[in-house]
Amino acid sequence: MAAPLLEVRDLNTCFSTYRGQLRAVDGVGLTIERGETLALVGESGCGKSVTALSIMRLIRRPGRIVRGEVLFAGEDLLRKSGGEMRRIRGGRIAMVFQDPLSTLNPTFSVENQIVESLRIHRVARGKEARERSVQLLEAMGIPAARERLRSYPHELSGGMRQRVMLAIAVSCEPELLIADEPTTALDVTLQAQILDLLGQIKEERGLATLLITHDLGIVSQFSDRAAVMYAGQVVEEAPVAELMEDPLHPYTAGLLRCVPRLGRPDVPIRPIEGSVPDMIALPPGCRFAPRCPEVMEHCREAVPPLYDRGGRRMVRCYIYRQRSFRQSGANPTGRPGAC
Amino acid sequence: MWGRFLRQRLLQLIPVLIGVSFIVFLTMHLTPGDPIEHMLGQAGRITQEQIDELRAHYGLDRPLIVQYGLFVGNAVRGEFGPSYSHHGRTVRSVVAARLPATLELTVFAFVIAIVFAIPAGVIASLRPHGLFDRLATVGALLGISMPGFWLGIVLMIIFGLQRHWLPISGRIDLALVPDYVTGIHTLDALLTANGPAFWSALKHLALPGVAMAAPMAAMVMRMVRSSMIGVLAQDYVQFARAKGLPETTVVGKHALRNALIPTVNLVALQTGLLLSGNMIIETVFQFPGLGKLAVDAIAAADYPLVQAVVLIYAVSYVLLNLVADALHAALDPRVQIA
Numbered sequence: 323m324a325a326p327l328l329e330v331r332d333l334n335t336c337f338s339t340y341r342g343q344l345r346a347v348d349g350v351g352l353t354i355e356r357g358e359t360l361a362l363v364g365e366s367g368c369g370k371s372v373t374a375l376s377i378m379r380l381i382r383r384p385g386r387i388v389r390g391e392v393l394f395a396g397e398d399l400l401r402k403s404g405g406e407m408r409r410i411r412g413g414r415i416a417m418v419f420q421d422p423l424s425t426l427n428p429t430f431s432v433e434n435q436i437v438e439s440l441r442i443h444r445v446a447r448g449k450e451a452r453e454r455s456v457q458l459l460e461a462m463g464i465p466a467a468r469e470r471l472r473s474y475p476h477e478l479s480g481g482m483r484q485r486v487m488l489a490i491a492v493s494c495e496p497e498l499l500i501a502d503e504p505t506t507a508l509d510v511t512l513q514a515q516i517l518d519l520l521g522q523i524k525e526e527r528g529l530a531t532l533l534i535t536h537d538l539g540i541v542s543q544f545s546d547r548a549a550v551m552y553a554g555q556v557v558e559e560a561p562v563a564e565l566m567e568d569p570l571h572p573y574t575a576g577l578l579r580c581v582p583r584l585g586r587p588d589v590p591i592r593p594i595e596g597s598v599p600d601m602i603a604l605p606p607g608c609r610f611a612p613r614c615p616e617v618m619e620h621c622r623e624a625v626p627p628l629y630d631r632g633g634r635r636m637v638r639c640y641i642y643r644q645r646s647f648r649q650s651g652a653n654p655t656g657r658p659g660a661c
Numbered sequence: 662m663w664g665r666f667l668r669q670r671l672l673q674l675i676p677v678l679i680g681v682s683f684i685v686f687l688t689m690h691l692t693p694g695d696p697i698e699h700m701l702g703q704a705g706r707i708t709q710e711q712i713d714e715l716r717a718h719y720g721l722d723r724p725l726i727v728q729y730g731l732f733v734g735n736a737v738r739g740e741f742g743p744s745y746s747h748h749g750r751t752v753r754s755v756v757a758a759r760l761p762a763t764l765e766l767t768v769f770a771f772v773i774a775i776v777f778a779i780p781a782g783v784i785a786s787l788r789p790h791g792l793f794d795r796l797a798t799v800g801a802l803l804g805i806s807m808p809g810f811w812l813g814i815v816l817m818i819i820f821g822l823q824r825h826w827l828p829i830s831g832r833i834d835l836a837l838v839p840d841y842v843t844g845i846h847t848l849d850a851l852l853t854a855n856g857p858a859f860w861s862a863l864k865h866l867a868l869p870g871v872a873m874a875a876p877m878a879a880m881v882m883r884m885v886r887s888s889m890i891g892v893l894a895q896d897y898v899q900f901a902r903a904k905g906l907p908e909t910t911v912v913g914k915h916a917l918r919n920a921l922i923p924t925v926n927l928v929a930l931q932t933g934l935l936l937s938g939n940m941i942i943e944t945v946f947q948f949p950g951l952g953k954l955a956v957d958a959i960a961a962a963d964y965p966l967v968q969a970v971v972l973i974y975a976v977s978y979v980l981l982n983l984v985a986d987a988l989h990a991a992l993d994p995r996v997q998i999a
Contacts (some may be wrong), residue, residue, distance in 0.1 A: 380903060389894055408907060419899070424897060425899075429918045429919055438904065439905070442905055442906055475993070549822075
């Protein structure tokens with residue numbers, strides 16, 4: 323098998339705060355093959371977005387990437403120079419954000435913001451860039467695309483803005499799209515439209531996608547595999563169907579029980595007891611232990627490693643200690659390193 | 662669109678001016694001090710008849726409301742009658758002779774303030790609480806808290822009296838006055854290609870200009886800094902970086918334009934303060950502009966002259982606000998100018 327498009331190994335990103343070091347991303351490892359969609363799932367604050375920003379090397383002070391490798395097409399992005407990284411950002415890896423109103427600059431026209439990308443990555447300039455912008459907007463399903471070029475973000479509806487943002491993202495034919503909660507700020511009908519559009523883009527352009535979301539419905543429809551994050555660590559990774567059918571980690575199982583089932587009022591929604599741990603004063607053992615219904619004595623003593631269950635399934639839980647093939651290479655001890 | 666905007670805003674000027682003129686007129690007449698007494702102060706023995714005659718000559722014997730009506734009627738045509746203290750000259754000619762000096766000083770101070778404040782604010786915002794930011798904050802605090810006249814005197818002592826680098830009073834070396842074109846010495850010197858005159862005028866502007874610019878630069882710098890910090894945390898700045906734009910474009914294009922929107926109004930207000938603040942600075946530096954003229958006119962109870970100068974201040978304030986609104990609309994497409 324060829325090398326994956328993106329392989330993140332043992333990524334660690336810390337933030338200095340007044341209370342101490344906060345390890346927002348702790349030994350995260352991910353792989354995305356070409357054309358594949360990986361969903362990164364978890365509650366707010368679990369480190370999903372920081373992982374994405376770390377891949378893009380957009381972490382700014384007081385945060386910093388402490389350790390790890392981000393291999394993109396075999397090359398470590400963390401070792402790239404600033405200039406090389408800029409050519410990759412927006413060129414080979416594009417990113418879209420949650421709220422399209424705050425993500426588009428309110429003081430520049432749609433045209434200006436698309437053409438800017440085309441120009442900086444030397445895709446097109448002048449008249450050609452303009453024509454390309456029209457094509458892109460049309461491809462994103464924006465009616466009267468030529469007129470829309472002159473519009474400013476505040477003149478567009480939420481769905482329209484998200485389409486413009488996607489047009490900018492795919493303008494330079496990236497190989498990987500990182501979508502950070504791309505539909506969270508939209509209402510349900512628009513969500514469906516935008517997801518359809520994302521699917522279409524993916525298909526037409528053979529784009530690999532890292533989809534960050536907390537919405538398990540989106541995960542099941544839209545992605546090939548999913549990685550579940552909890553308190554800065556990946557706790558489970560699996561092909562989507564298997565994850566949904568047979569979640570291994572108690573946290574994943576808990577998450578799935580939080581989703582209401584349509585037409586099944588007999589299946590109760592059961593929230594996960596307790597709350598997310600304080601990221602600065604983490605429990606010594608498994609981070610989910612304080613909330614885990616299946617907690618064992620050992621769980622409170624040491625962080626469990628990621629166990630490889632075969633069939634591209636990984637889980638960070640001692641329940642599977644006996645039944646696993648081997649431990650994963652990334653942060654095998656599960657012990658947190660120093661910041 | 663812009664035509665309508667301008668027309669509307671200029672019409673709005675009318676009630677403002679009526680209000681201002683009324684207040685100016687009234688306060689001058691309510692303040693103690695009789696202009697006729699001022700005029701005749703040194704004239705020795707004068708009869709009541711002579712006083713009444715002068716009063717009638719200047720129309721001061723008419724009822725206040727009539728005087729006001731006459732004042733407004735004339736002011737509309739740019740006439741303010743004869744000056745009480747500059748004998749034999751009209752207020753208009755006195756003001757016209759001084760206006761260029763004040764314009765020159767104000768523009769000079771404005772340019773200094775902006776040229777320092779905006780880059781300093783931007784650089785400070787890039788690393789909040791970093792070394793540059795801390796230094797700039799201390800500088801801004803000094804700039805805001807030092808009174809202009811005091812800063813003026815300190816500058817005079819250091820650069821004028823101790824070092825003899827810069828002149829401490831006047832507009833220009835009187836032997837070097839360039840040929841009259843606009844009355845603005847630096848501009849006239851440039852237009853007539855008169856290097857020594859330009860240099861001399863510039864040197865005379867330096868100290869009063871810096872003294873006037875300091876508080877404005879400080880305020881604008883702080884404003885640019887804080888709005889830049891806010892803007893740099895916005896998603897669209899992150900998105901601009903994610904597009905692969907170099908940091909100079911991210912900061913200079915995407916962030917700065919947004920940060921300037923709230924700054925424009927402050928700049929307009931501060932420029933208005935530059936204009937009115939020039940009374941003190943022009944007096945300290947013996948700079949022959951409108952401010953010094955106004956101070957002298959108040960001392961001499963020269964009603965028409967004071968009224969004219971204050972009206973000019975008021976009009977320029979209103980015009981500056983108009984410019985600010987226009988700039989605001991130009992920077993921010995969300996603002997409707999009509």
